[in-house]
Amino acid sequence: MSTASVASSARAPITHDSLPAWGPWAVVGGVLLAAVALGSATEVALGVLLLLGVVLSVGVVYVWSRAVEGSRRAKDRSVTIAVTASFLLAIAPLVSVLYTVLSRGLARFDAPFFTETARNVVGEGGGASHAIVGTLVITGVATLASVPIGIMAAIYLHEYGSGRLKKALTFFVDVMTGIPSIVAGLFAVALFVLFFGPGIRLGVMGAVALSVLMIPIVVRSTEEMLKIVPDGLREASYALGVPKWRTIVKVVLPTALAGIITGVMVAVARVIGETAPLLITTGVFSSMNSNPFDGRMSNLPVFAFNQYKFPGAIPEPYIDRAWAAALTLIVIVMTLSLAARLIYRRFGTDIR
Amino acid sequence: MMSPMTEPRRHFQQQLSELEASALGGLDLVLGQLDRALEALEHQDVELAQFVIADDDRLDGRYLEVHQGILSLLALQSPVAGDLRLVAALLHLIKHVERMGDQCVNIAKLIPLTGHEPPVREEILKKIVQMGRSARAEVVQCKRAFADRDVAMAEDLIARDRDVNLLNREIFRMAVEVGDDLDTREWAMTMILVARALERVGDNAVDIGEQTAFVVTGLFREFSDASNSGQR
Amino acid sequence: MSSAKSVEVSDLDLYYGSFHAVQNVNMTIQPNKVTALIGSSGCGKSTFLRSLNRMHELVHGARVEGSVILEGQDIYAPDVDPVAVRSQVGMVFQQPNPFPTMSIYENVAAGLRLNSRRMKKPAMDEIVERSLRGANLWEEVKNRLERAGSGLSGGQQQRLCIARAIAVEPEVLLMDEPCSALDPVATLAIEELIRELKVNYTIVIVTHNMQQASRASDITGFFNLEESGKPGRLVEIDETETIFSNPANKATEDYVTGRFG
Structure with missing residues (x-):
């Protein structure tokens, strides 16, 4: 041809x-x-x-x-x-x-909404500052607890774990990722009831419930980030005679840091809007309480839920407050995501 | 991975074997030139001698062709190990081919100098013809030894060359003792030069034998006393 | 300056689990010489190279039988710390892998800093400059030491990795196909550097590029496997010139002349 x-x-x-x-x-x-x-x-x-x-x-x-x-x-x-x-x-x-x-x-996305509480408010007016503070404190405590645990668990799973134990742990992390949030709330209630008796309501209980939800997400996302750190970097470090734990702390984690932070932000965004577990752990409260270890504590999802569920004689102000609380939550999540993006831009490392 | 059907450098191998065939073909050209030069000498055929001189261009052409081929192989294919030795040996071989051709021309150029009806001494001419046959046999043998990579056959060339060297000395002695006749003496002196040319052809054949051994063993050594026995 | 040392490998066998990867290697790696290891893919030459500083142990299930004696000390003796071995036997990899979170300066200093050797700034500056000079990179980067190492070209990154490796002053430097990701000019620069480095180090380089082995090394070892599935063996080791002009073994001849892949 x-x-x-x-x-x-x-x-x-x-x-x-x-x-x-x-x-x-x-x-x-x-x-x-x-x-x-x-x-x-x-x-x-x-x-x-x-x-x-x-x-x-x-x-x-x-x-x-x-x-x-x-x-x-x-x-x-x-x-x-x-x-x-x-x-x-x-x-x-x-x-x-x-x-x-x-x-x-x-x-209702106005100044009083961010400065006043819902204490003794009937009908119009009032604010959700107590709920905003509550959300920030509860989520903050949950984050402080779950980030170290999650990251260290991920390091164990990816860098150290092997064999059956690793497989079993990975399986449980997967299962935990899928548990309904109400179950996490019930777990926290059951745990605290063991120590403090029935009827106990604490901000930290909510934080524990949220941690149960956050940890598997942090573990998963951190593990994924550790996976994409090239083995070449670990080898380069070992070849310089650097011990394994130092390699992880000084080379692997810094390289994966931006991604880990993003993962943590995703986890925070995922749990910050949780209503059910908080409803049964932190209770309903209309005054300012910024101490998670002292009694009931309000927060935005529960606040929105409550305003919507139990409006007064004239429902509009209640419904408006619920929507404003929802908007505030979205703004907080967006701000966090944006901050994560900026951190990634600023400190992000190109991983080949 | 070592399956025999994969031969990644087939093209290069083909080029290399074509180059070798071309260079060894040069030895066939030498044989033709040698035959005609000896025939011209035997029959005092000046015209045939002219053909020999003219045909040397073909050998020179072959030399340039092979030389160019070797240069491109070196530049483009980076031969190593056995291939490298073969390429290096071919470079030598084609040079020896070209020199043998030049010796045939030397003989052909001597023929007209002895005049139209030279005073030929048959016993000397007989020795010359015998020497020519021996030198020819050496060329044939070195070609076969190289083509077959036969070191034993290549080393055997020394024995052959020793005969040629002995004949060369004999012819020299006979020429010295040829007597007082001026013309005869001049003819005899010319025969010394012819014998010397034939002896050089033999030496070149031995050199090709040395290259054969180099290709096979990777070691280069001069074959015993091949180059320093006899007159140079 | 560090002193180059010889490495004596005796009856070395390498396994991945039940897979026998490399069989019965015996060789003496000479000090202040460049030893190149050639052979087709999967013949175990890289695995063998990694066994010289116990890097292969990072792969789960890898184990070694036999001995590798570095200046009188078997690095596989039970009381030897592999981490300490690696600080004496440095390594450069196929892909240039500067630490992406660190500047050029920090990359070179990494080996010392990560091992938490406390050091005054001028002393560290001196080591960084000496290492970068040793890797022929100083003139190109001296004005941007604080920039990220990942901003350099591939060839520069690889020289940065060499500088990083020699900053900890190893006795032996292993290179696993150091030029396979580089363009020809960068490759020649690295080869030149290898020739200069052998003044102070014992160098072992694995390469797929036979011209590179012939250009850059003094000794060449040929690894081969008889058929796939069988362990790789060291077929022949000799002066590079001999391997490429007159190898003793038929398999070596076939490999270097390209009669099989």
Whole structure:
């Protein structure tokens, strides 16, 4: 077989016709506009129409593109539209939640909300400063407890552990990642009841419950970060005659630090909004209490829950406070995530 | 990983064996030149002698061709170990080929000098022809020894060369004792030069034998007294 | 300055669990010489190299039989601390691996600092400069010692790793394919450096690049396995010139001339 014959007979030309750049967009836009129009004219739900519109435009673009450009590009274009649509579908709830929380939470997102407590407040006014402090203290204590335990457990699992013990521990960490949060709360209650008798409510009980939830997340994320520290760095350190524990402390941990911090932030964000375990461990309290070892302690999720669940005669101020508390939680989580990002940017290490 | 079918440098191996064939083919050219030079000498054929001189260009061409091939192999393929020894030996071999060709030309150039009807002494001419045959046999043998990597055969060249050297001395003695006739003496002196050229051909064949041993063993040694016996 | 030492390897066998990786190696690694180990992939040469400073022990289940005697002391004797062995037998790896959290200066000082040797700043400065000079890197980095080591080019990073290794003044320097991740110019620079380093160190280098072995080493050892699944063996070790001009063993000849991969 000669190359000439291949080129003249079988080879497709390397130039081809193509749809105009605006083509697919025009199809999608047109179909969706039609769907919106149809939705306002009839009783059919807009979401269903939009979904059908996406399916329809995928079909139209495929047929059109196939006629002009051939089947390979037609598939490419229709899959592009389908994937983009799926992405939009996935973030739609997120946008919706953010929008709702913002629009409804801003009503009471004012100075008194951050300075006053809910003590003796009936109807309008009052604030959630006690709950904010409570959330920060409880989460802070939980973090202080779970980060060292989690990181050291991860170091054990990745750097030292081997054989059955490691497998068993990994299994239990996985199981712990999946336990329902109420179980963690019940565990904390059961633990403290053992020592202090029934009816005990303490901030630190909430912290213990949250720790139970946090530790497996910290272990997992830290382990993942330790995994991506290249073995080459450990070997380089060993080859310099550095003992193992020093290698871990001085080389491995600093290299993984940014990632570990991010993991901790994720864990904090995961537990800071927990309601159920706090409801049964910290109790409901409307005054300022910043001592986790002294009686009941309020916090934002429980505060929001309570405001929503037990409104007064005029429910609006209560409902507004609940939304404002939800917004505050989101702001705290976002601030933490942002801080984590900044830390990563500032101290982050490129791990090859 | 050591399966015999994988030979990653097949192209290089092929180039190398082609180069060797080309260089050894040079020895065939030498044989042709030697045959014609001896025939021209025997029959005082000046015209045939001219052909020998003209045809030396082919040998020189072969020398340049092989030399160039060796240079590119060295530059592009970085041969090592056995391959490296072969390449180095081929470089020597082709030079010896070229020199043997030059000796044939030397003989051919001597033929017209003795005139149209030289006073030939048959007994000397017979020795010359005998010597030519021996030298020719040496060339054949060195070629086979090299191609077969046969060290024993290569070492046997020394014995052959000793015969050639003895003949050379004999011819020298006969020429010295040829008598007072001026023309005869001049012819006899020319025969000494022819004998010397043939002796040099033999030495070159021995040198190729040495290269054979080098390719096989990796050790270079001059074969016994091959180079210092006889007149140089 | 450190003094180069010879290494005497006797009847060394290496196993990963039940897998026999390297069989019965005997060799004397001569001081102030560059010894290159060549051989096809999987023949055990890297494993063997790592057994010279007990780095192979980082792999679970690896064990060694036989002895490796470094200047009169068997490094596999029961009372020997592998960590101490590694401070005498340094190592440079295939991928340049400067510590990413440390500056150029800290990288070179790492071996001393991580071993918590307290040292005055001028003394440390001197060691860092001497090591960087020794690795032919000083002139290129002297004005940016506080920058991150990972900002250097691949070849510079590898020389930084060499500087880091020689800062702790080992007697023997092991190099595991130190140039395989580098471009030709950086490779030649490292090879030149290896030639200079042998004045003070005993160097063992594993390489896949036979030209590199022929250019940079004095002694060459050829590892091979008879067939896959069998342990690797040291087939032949001799002067590099001999290995590449007239090896004694047929397998060596076939390998260096490229008759098998």
